[in-house]
Amino acid sequence: MENKKYKILFIGPQGSGKGTQAQLVAEKFGLPIFSTGNILRQRIQSGDELGQEIKSLIDAGYLVSDELVNKIVADKIKVEGQGGYILDGYPRNLAQAEFLASQDELTHVLEIDLSDEKSIRRIGGRRTCPKCQTVYHVEYNPPKDDDLCDNDGERLIIRDDETEEALKKRLATYHEVTEPVIGFYKNKGIHHKIDGRPAIAEVFEEVMKELE
Numbered sequence: 001m002e003n004k005k006y007k008i009l010f011i012g013p014q015g016s017g018k019g020t021q022a023q024l025v026a027e028k029f030g031l032p033i034f035s036t037g038n039i040l041r042q043r044i045q046s047g048d049e050l051g052q053e054i055k056s057l058i059d060a061g062y063l064v065s066d067e068l069v070n071k072i073v074a075d076k077i078k079v080e081g082q083g084g085y086i087l088d089g090y091p092r093n094l095a096q097a098e099f100l101a102s103q104d105e106l107t108h109v110l111e112i113d114l115s116d117e118k119s120i121r122r123i124g125g126r127r128t129c130p131k132c133q134t135v136y137h138v139e140y141n142p143p144k145d146d147d148l149c150d151n152d153g154e155r156l157i158i159r160d161d162e163t164e165e166a167l168k169k170r171l172a173t174y175h176e177v178t179e180p181v182i183g184f185y186k187n188k189g190i191h192h193k194i195d196g197r198p199a200i201a202e203v204f205e206e207v208m209k210e211l212e
Helices: 018-029 036-046 049-059 068-081 094-103 116-124 162-190 199-210
Strands: 007-011 031-033 085-088 108-113 127-129 136-137 189-197
Touching: 007 018, 007 162, 018 085, 018 094, 018 108, 018 199, 036 068, 036 094, 049 068, 049 136, 068 085, 068 094, 068 189, 085 094, 085 136, 094 162, 108 162, 108 199, 116 127, 162 189
Parallel strands: 007 085, 007 108, 031 085, 108 189
Antiparallel strands: 127 136
């Protein structure tokens, strides 16, 4: 199984745990994870022409265009993804999926499924330390003292993008923009749907079954 070349996309709504599963699979098979957010940050830090262009767009409050995102992901795959890779957060829409298909063929698309209600409960309960960035959860991983970080005693915050209102908007965007990507891969016969409700270890077990 380890000799197989995996090119995997994890897809699912916010809070589904797809990033955690991507990390576990990456560790299991020694694969790089290409996450759009991380790639954009790395590119900005590089300070090259493209990085500066991305930074000016983000600073001005604009979304980075499909064209730019496609270019940096394609570059990443070409340079670091020859032995296989995992994608998390890309392709985010149908145009990006079609572009990716013109560059490379994925082997598995793993949809980690979760209802909007459960997604909001999972993410809406997160609390972050503004100083050390440790993330807690009021239900699953609460701090020892209510609202205070265990590490440095800072008062925990709810991030702007993790309020219930913001989450509802993000989920609406997911259903409208990202779900058509799932249909695209269903047609290619490489889509596998996994229930995101159980514990991390159980979900990972199901993920591994699909990769056998």
